[in-house]
Amino acid sequence: VLVDRPQPHLDRPFDYEVTAAQDGDARPGVRVRVRFAGQDVDGWLVGRVAASDAGRELQRLRSVVSPEVVLAPAVLALADRVAHRWAGTTADVLRLAVPPRLARVEKEAWAFQEVAEPSPAAFKTPPPDHDAWSRHAGGAAFLRRVSAGERPRAAWQALPGTGGPGWTAQVVAAVLAARHGGRGALVVVPSGAEVSQVTGALDAAGLAPWRPGASGGWVRLVADDGPAARYRAFLAVARGLAPVVVGTRAAAFAPVRRLGVAVCWDDGDALHAEPRAPYPHARDVLALRSELEGSALLVGGYARTVAVQRWVEQGWARDLTVDRAVLRAATPRTAHLDRVELAREGPAASARLPGAAWRAIRDALADGPVLVQVPRAGYLPAVACATCRVPARCDVCHGPLAVGAAGAVPACRWCGALAGSWRCPRCEGTRLRSTGVGSDRTAEELGRAFPQVPVRRSGAATGVLASVPRAPALVVATPGAEPAAEGGYAAVVLLDAAFTAGLPGLDAPVRAIRTWWAAAALARPAAAGGRALLVGEATEATTGAFVRWDASGLASRELAEREELGLPPARHLVAVEGERTAVAGFLSGLSTPGEVLGPLPVGDAPEGVLDPEQGRPVRALLRTSWEGADAVVAELAATQATRSARREALVRIRVEPEEVT
Numbered sequence: 312v313l314v315d316r317p318q319p320h321l322d323r324p325f326d327y328e329v330t331a332a333q334d335g336d337a338r339p340g341v342r343v344r345v346r347f348a349g350q351d352v353d354g355w356l357v358g359r360v361a362a363s364d365a366g367r368e369l370q371r372l373r374s375v376v377s378p379e380v381v382l383a384p385a386v387l388a389l390a391d392r393v394a395h396r397w398a399g400t401t402a403d404v405l406r407l408a409v410p411p412r413l414a415r416v417e418k419e420a421w422a423f424q425e426v427a428e429p430s431p432a433a434f435k436t437p438p439p440d441h442d443a444w445s446r447h448a449g450g451a452a453f454l455r456r457v458s459a460g461e462r463p464r465a466a467w468q469a470l471p472g473t474g475g476p477g478w479t480a481q482v483v484a485a486v487l488a489a490r491h492g493g494r495g496a497l498v499v500v501p502s503g504a505e506v507s508q509v510t511g512a513l514d515a516a517g518l519a520p521w522r523p524g525a526s527g528g529w530v531r532l533v534a535d536d537g538p539a540a541r542y543r544a545f546l547a548v549a550r551g552l553a554p555v556v557v558g559t560r561a562a563a564f565a566p567v568r569r570l571g572v573a574v575c576w577d578d579g580d581a582l583h584a585e586p587r588a589p590y591p592h593a594r595d596v597l598a599l600r601s602e603l604e605g606s607a608l609l610v611g612g613y614a615r616t617v618a619v620q621r622w623v624e625q626g627w628a629r630d631l632t633v634d635r636a637v638l639r640a641a642t643p644r645t646a647h648l649d650r651v652e653l654a655r656e657g658p659a660a661s662a663r664l665p666g667a668a669w670r671a672i673r674d675a676l677a678d679g680p681v682l683v684q685v686p687r688a689g690y691l692p693a694v695a696c697a698t699c700r701v702p703a704r705c706d707v708c709h710g711p712l713a714v715g716a717a718g719a720v721p722a723c724r725w726c727g728a729l730a731g732s733w734r735c736p737r738c739e740g741t742r743l744r745s746t747g748v749g750s751d752r753t754a755e756e757l758g759r760a761f762p763q764v765p766v767r768r769s770g771a772a773t774g775v776l777a778s779v780p781r782a783p784a785l786v787v788a789t790p791g792a793e794p795a796a797e798g799g800y801a802a803v804v805l806l807d808a809a810f811t812a813g814l815p816g817l818d819a820p821v822r823a824i825r826t827w828w829a830a831a832a833l834a835r836p837a838a839a840g841g842r843a844l845l846v847g848e849a850t851e852a853t854t855g856a857f858v859r860w861d862a863s864g865l866a867s868r869e870l871a872e873r874e875e876l877g878l879p880p881a882r883h884l885v886a887v888e889g890e891r892t893a894v895a896g897f898l899s900g901l902s903t904p905g906e907v908l909g910p911l912p913v914g915d916a917p918e919g920v921l922d923p924e925q926g927r928p929v930r931a932l933l934r935t936s937w938e939g940a941d942a943v944v945a946e947l948a949a950t951q952a953t954r955s956a957r958r959e960a961l962v963r964i965r966v967e968p969e970e971v972t
């Protein structure tokens with residue numbers, strides 16, 4: 312029994328006696344209750360043996376919680392590997408992998424219709440659409456190999472879906488190829504919105520959803536669907552009834568039987584990184600899984616992450632490339648308003664919406680809707696002293712000030728206090744100027760500039776639109792909230808490039824281009840008159856790659872730079888965080904940590920501490936070559952377990968952290 316305890320030194324199986332009465336139900340993979348260190352605790356029955364080598368008299372299992380097998384052997388093996396790779400515990404991983412039990416869902420009527428293998432005859436599987444992959448070199452071969460039961464690994468840069476089959480059609484083709492080979496499929500996407508896009512495409516292709524009582528079809532595994540819906544879908548998979556799963560990051564652990572293909576869409580989205588220990592990334596969990604279970608792997612997006620580029624350059628995954636001419640035909644005419652072009656415009660070019668962008672919008676509005684992406688929400692989300700330009704802060708709590716609406720009094724974004732009589736603490740100035748314009752103000756400005764068309768808004772505050780009609784309209788959206796347009800946008804304009812490209816983090820260029828292409832991909836292709844226009848400053852490497860839709864070129868350049876500088880993913884990196892003495896004690900216990908950077912303070916000091924350095928968490932970074940990574944991670948886990956056994960303070964270990972700033 313693996314007990315569900317948080318202490319790392321208890322993360323191993325313990326032996327218990329199974330009574331004759333429990334014998335039938337006590338199968339590997341069921342939930343049990345056991346007596347552990349004087350308490351009744353939950354656990355997983357992970358195996359049965361005839362005799363124990365524990366060398367002591369065994370306690371009996373308290374109870375088998377449910378005869379339902381919810382922990383498949385393949386998922387247990389995966390959880391072990393994930394725990395090792397991310398220096399965590401198997402119990403932590405299982406908490407991510409298996410949803411909480413709902414007894415009433417287990418007892419629903421369809422529960423008694425378990426079958427060993429889904430019968431292909433009972434459920435119609437349409438053939439995979441090879442046309443969806445015809446523009447990607449090697450795409451058809453990939454589908455054939457998946458159908459044939461092989462295990463190809465591939466990366467792809469998706470083309471906009473406005474002028475041909477989009478990414479969902481390609482994912483559906485991969486799923487159906489696996490089903491045709493008699494295997495299951497697992498698709499992991501960033502959020503519920505993409506889950507609905509994929510399941511909608513599965514429906515359209517003729518693969519119906521699984522229904523209670525049936526065998527075959529797809530289920531969605533999304534935490535937001537609620538505990539009952541999620542557990543019902545999980546059980547359908549665990550019982551071998553639903554062979555296709557579409558879900559968000561935790562679905563990477565779904566117990567799909569005979570997995571044929573694992574798909575990760577848009578692996579650059581931060582939502583794929585698990586925020587709970589041991590902080591695994593869905594893309595990397597699926598990669599491990601494809602190795603363990605012999606399945607195919609397919610990872611892609613509009614942008615290419617540096618991690619996936621490394622797979623491609625090492626030959627671990629194949630790049631399904633697109634010919635330049637095909638790329639040009641499928642994408643909008645894409646341009647960046649650079650300094651030279653802006654200089655030609657004279658003084659008007661200093662405006663946030665330069666003349667060239669204004670003309671592009673005007674021309675496109677004759678033809679259909681225009682999407683304007685604004686990276687910040689709000690009206691004037693950032694203000695500073697008009698005299699000395701120091702950012703304006705709240706008198707009460709030192710939070711940043713912002714202006715919420717035209718003519719409104721500036722207010723604190725943290726505590727809401729009004730700052731009607733603001734005075735600059737540095738220069739005594741009393742006037743404020745905006746240093747950032749939000750989507751509210753942009754919508755207002757565009758409404759004035761183009762009074763003849765409606766301005767529609769899409770964002771977290773005003774509501775996210777799913778789609779807009781073909782009619783001319785201005786659609787102002789924040790990143791991630793861009794609605795699709797029927798027939799595609801006539802033009803997509805991306806404002807404030809410098810803000811998006813200047814966000815902190817090692818991955819800023821790839822993230823920026825991902826943000827821009829996600830919107831630009833909603834434009835019509837060039838042949839249908841579609842345009843995409845980036846306004847603002849960013850490095851030439853980034854804007855150049857953006858204009859050419861050169862995903863692998865940018866990722867390859869970034870990877871080369873990381874190799875030169877010794878940065879991840881070219882090198883293996885681990886963040887060790889916690890209270891200062893705990894981190895120091897932890898590091899002193901390591902024999903071969905590689906190169907240690909820090910520890911340095913991170914984050915804010917806790918409230919009420921007089922010496923701000925006291926009690927502030929610190930972070931050390933451990934950097935090694937990939938050859939030495941396994942040994943370092945194993946030692947980190949062992950050290951954490953030793954500290955746990957001695958009841959010393961634990962540290963937070965983040966292996967290959969998504970974000971290091």
Ligand SMILES: [Zn+2]
Pocket residue numbers: 696697698699700701735736737738739740
């Ligand atoms: Zn000032």
Ligand SMILES: [Zn+2]
Pocket residue numbers: 705706707708709710723724725726727728
């Ligand atoms: Zn405040």
